[in-house]
Amino acid sequence: MSVPHAxxxxxxxxxPTPTPEQVVAGLKGTDEGGPDLVQLLTxxxxxxxxxxxxxxxxxxxxxxxxxxxxxMVLVRRxxxxxxxxxxxxxxxxxxxxxxxxxxxxxxxxxxxxxxxxFPSYREHGVAWTRDIxxxxxIGIFRGTDHGSWDPKEKRFHYYTIVIGNQCLNATGYAxxxxxxxxxxxxxxxxxxxxxxxDGATSQGDxxxxxxxxxxYDAPVVFYCQNNQWAISExxxxxxxxxxYKRAQGYGFPGIxxxxxxxxxxxxxxxxxxxxxxxxxxxxxxxxxxxxxxAHTTSDDPSRYRLADxxxxxxxxxxxxxxxxxxxxxxxxxxxxxxxxxxESDELxxxxxxxxxxxxxxxxxxxxxxVYAEGSPNIDAxxxxxxxxxxxxxxxxxxxxxxxxxx
Amino acid sequence: MTxxxxxxxxxxxxxxxxxxxxxxxxxxxxxxxxxxxxxxxDGLLKDFGEQRVLDTPLAESGIIGTAVGLAIRGFRPVCExxxxxxxxxxxxxxxxxxxxxxxxxxGKVRMPVVVRIPFGGxxxxxxxxxxxxxALFAHVAGLKVVACSNxxxxxxxxxxxxxxxxxxxxxxxxxxxxxxxxxxLDSEPPPLFSSRxxxxxxxxxxVSYGAPLKTCLxxxxxxxxxxxxxxxxxxxxxxxxxxxxVAESVRRTGRLVVVAEAPPETSVAAEVAARIxxxxxxxxxxxxIRVTGFDVPYPPSKCEDDFLPDLDRILDGVDRSMAW
Numbered sequence: 193m194s195v196p197h198a199x200x201x202x203x204x205x206x207x208p209t210p211t212p213e214q215v216v217a218g219l220k221g222t223d224e225g226g227p228d229l230v231q232l233l234t235x236x237x238x239x240x241x242x243x244x245x246x247x248x249x250x251x252x253x254x255x256x257x258x259x260x261x262x263x264m265v266l267v268r269r270x271x272x273x274x275x276x277x278x279x280x281x282x283x284x285x286x287x288x289x290x291x292x293x294x295x296x297x298x299x300x301x302x303x304x305x306x307x308x309x310f311p312s313y314r315e316h317g318v319a320w321t322r323d324i325x326x327x328x329x330i331g332i333f334r335g336t337d338h339g340s341w342d343p344k345e346k347r348f349h350y351y352t353i354v355i356g357n358q359c360l361n362a363t364g365y366a367x368x369x370x371x372x373x374x375x376x377x378x379x380x381x382x383x384x385x386x387x388x389x390d391g392a393t394s395q396g397d398x399x400x401x402x403x404x405x406x407x408y409d410a411p412v413v414f415y416c417q418n419n420q421w422a423i424s425e426x427x428x429x430x431x432x433x434x435x436y437k438r439a440q441g442y443g444f445p446g447i448x449x450x451x452x453x454x455x456x457x458x459x460x461x462x463x464x465x466x467x468x469x470x471x472x473x474x475x476x477x478x479x480x481x482x483x484x485x486a487h488t489t490s491d492d493p494s495r496y497r498l499a500d501x502x503x504x505x506x507x508x509x510x511x512x513x514x515x516x517x518x519x520x521x522x523x524x525x526x527x528x529x530x531x532x533x534x535e536s537d538e539l540x541x542x543x544x545x546x547x548x549x550x551x552x553x554x555x556x557x558x559x560x561x562v563y564a565e566g567s568p569n570i571d572a573x574x575x576x577x578x579x580x581x582x583x584x585x586x587x588x589x590x591x592x593x594x595x596x597x598x
Numbered sequence: 599m600t601x602x603x604x605x606x607x608x609x610x611x612x613x614x615x616x617x618x619x620x621x622x623x624x625x626x627x628x629x630x631x632x633x634x635x636x637x638x639x640d641g642l643l644k645d646f647g648e649q650r651v652l653d654t655p656l657a658e659s660g661i662i663g664t665a666v667g668l669a670i671r672g673f674r675p676v677c678e679x680x681x682x683x684x685x686x687x688x689x690x691x692x693x694x695x696x697x698x699x700x701x702x703x704x705g706k707v708r709m710p711v712v713v714r715i716p717f718g719g720x721x722x723x724x725x726x727x728x729x730x731x732x733a734l735f736a737h738v739a740g741l742k743v744v745a746c747s748n749x750x751x752x753x754x755x756x757x758x759x760x761x762x763x764x765x766x767x768x769x770x771x772x773x774x775x776x777x778x779x780x781x782x783l784d785s786e787p788p789p790l791f792s793s794r795x796x797x798x799x800x801x802x803x804x805v806s807y808g809a810p811l812k813t814c815l816x817x818x819x820x821x822x823x824x825x826x827x828x829x830x831x832x833x834x835x836x837x838x839x840x841x842x843x844v845a846e847s848v849r850r851t852g853r854l855v856v857v858a859e860a861p862p863e864t865s866v867a868a869e870v871a872a873r874i875x876x877x878x879x880x881x882x883x884x885x886x887i888r889v890t891g892f893d894v895p896y897p898p899s900k901c902e903d904d905f906l907p908d909l910d911r912i913l914d915g916v917d918r919s920m921a922w
Contacts, residue, residue: 310667337704338701338702338703339702339703340704342706343670343703343706343707344706344707349670350699350702350703350707352695354690354694354695357663357690357691357694357695359663360659360660360662360663360664360666360667360691361663361664361666361667361670361695362667363660363663363664363667364663364664364665364666364667364668364669364670364671365667365668365670365671366667367664367667367668368667368668368670368671368672368673369671371623371649371673372671396657396659396687397659397660397663397690397691400655400657400659400660400663401660401663403655403657403660404654404655404657404660404664407655560701560704561700561701561704561705562700562701562739562740563700563740563742563764564700564705564708564709564710564762564763564764565762565763565764567742567838568838568840569837569838569839570838
């Protein structure tokens with residue numbers, strides 16, 4: 193079993209203290225969400241009313257809320273395991289979602305089975321809600337594949353790493369839903385949801401996605417997780433106006449939801465998807481949240497933001513507020529929380545075991561499925577490379593069996 | 599048999615493909631009511647409606663990016679890029695998504711998308727309307743790249759490209775759009791990804807594609823006066839290259855001249871030269887000669903006759919090869 197090379201960070205040359213401007217930018221960028229913020233569950237775990245959206249969470253009883261809690265705890269647990277696996281050299285990189293569990297679980301659980309999701313690369317929580325086994329994500333980061341699920345079956349597209357590309361792909365898909373008459377009052381009506389971050393909003397593809405979806409009335413929910421930071425750059429480097437307000441310029445609704453409030457994310461996304469399914473799309477949702485960890489395991493946030501900021505956001509933790517609500521409002525016993533914790537630890541073990549036991553891809557893996565109809569060039573290169581490969585003593589070879597015929 | 603221009607041949611081919619498969623849609627700037635600036639999509643909107651012929655917003659990344667999404671959904675989009683020099687806003691989507699999704703998903707998602715691009719110069723146009731960017735696409739794994747040179751190929755190749763389950767960048771020789779030739783609508787076309795001997799000959803092999811192919815045929819006629827019997831091969835497919843017929847020819851003639859409008863450095867012509875010297879080293883009587891544009895941005899149009907390989911420059915290349 194070979195191990196991918198661990199990424200070695202460059203030697204730090206006395207990381208500078210953030211400048212006053214950076215500090216101010218960071219504080220401004222991570223302030224409260226403002227008066228328009230939709231919230232149903234306060235950071236203290238109190239259920240508050242929002243007449244516009246209460247109806248979209250009316251069916252969430254204690255069992256449903258416990259299920260949302262379980263989702264978030266499990267997702268956080270394997271996310272932390274991903275970080276640990278990188279630190280131990282088992283994966284080249286991990287992209288943590290810490291702090292964004294509510295934004296992702298709320299949106300993901302708002303989807304109907306027939307809806308389609310287009311993720312960025314941090315959407316492990318949305319993947320979870322699409323019934324993708326977390327172990328099927330780890331190959332992307334260990335370097336054994338680019339994903340392995342069937343996007344048609346799971347209704348969850350592959351991760352898109354080029355920032356913003358998926359906003360156009362999602363728009364095109366949603367246009368197809370409309371062309372196939374899947375928009376309307378019917379029970380089979382569909383919508384698409386597209387995930388991206390605050391940094392992506394500066395990309396032309398996001399702008400073009402907004403333009404195209406609006407002129408074609410495409411049933412797509414643009415779900416922007418504003419986690420305040422695009423690697424090292426605060427919102428001030430991307431926008432003068434709150435991001436949700438941009439929708440107005442394109443002629444469709446934009447709404448800012450407390451991205452750390454799973455109930456509000458669920459309700460608002462349910463509303464938005466329903467709007468799209470019935471022909472009132474597109475809709476922009478800005479889930480106002482916080483990236484509690486680094487951009488990736490290769491990043492060092494201490495170079496550009498203050499630790500105090502994180503402490504502020506810890507008070508708004510997406511999981512803790514649900515736990516408090518379950519205890520205080522619903523009298524849920526400790527036994528439940530212990531069982532979820534135990535389940536999450538089991539998941540982490542399975543996640544780890546799967547990762548470290550992923551087989552080395554065969555030497556001809558790289559030639560596989562470049563084209564649907566093949567290519568004589570690639571066939572010739574594959575043949576020549578395998579012949580070269582077999583010219584060595586195969587005993588002790590790193591290579592597994594050829595995937596030919598597999 | 600019927601006489602068609604290249605523009606009309608592609609139009610007829612598009613129509614045939616759209617009639618055959620309701621998932622085929624045409625999208626691009628001005629492709630609907632106007633019928634495209636070269637009228638290649640003329641009349642399609644009237645007959646197939648707005649959900650199959652899309653006058654899109656003016657954004658090339660949007661055209662390709664939404665075509666990718668439509669293909670994921672099961673459609674077979676045919677995108678028109680209005681001019682060669684306007685494709686670059688869409689290049690990111692072409693390289694990052696269109697070319698890679700089949701590989702990324704290991705075949706779970708197919709990308710049966712055609713991107714039509716009128717290419718090449720010789721029309722007296724302003725900047726960005728006369729370029730030959732084919733190498734930028736041929737170099738990208740996951741794409742297939744073809745170029746037609748005559749009405750019959752235009753008619754069949756567009757239909758074959760649409761039927762392909764792989765993304766095809768389809769280059770159209772814009773300065774030949776209005777040239778007419780006979781098209782046999784009942785013939786069985788050769789496979790899409792194959793080159794074709796356009797003229798049999800024995801003393802030297804001329805290889806080209808797109809607009810200069812016709813110039814090569816004219817050069818072959820002119821060379822007869824000097825006693826040269828040139829074989830002319832139309833590459834038709836630029837990725838993957840089909841060099842079997844070229845190698846077979848060079849083994850007989852011992853001489854190869856590659857003609858293209860694109861700048862020579864790191865070009866399709868360069869790849870042909872490299873591969874033929876690998877495959878035909880012992881047959882070559884002379885180095886492979888390239889007759890191409892120059893490694894400069896496409897010049898102002900009053901200079902384009904200096905840039906484009908014309909009959910005399912091709913014959914000069916032939917003479918240099920023969921004199922070796």
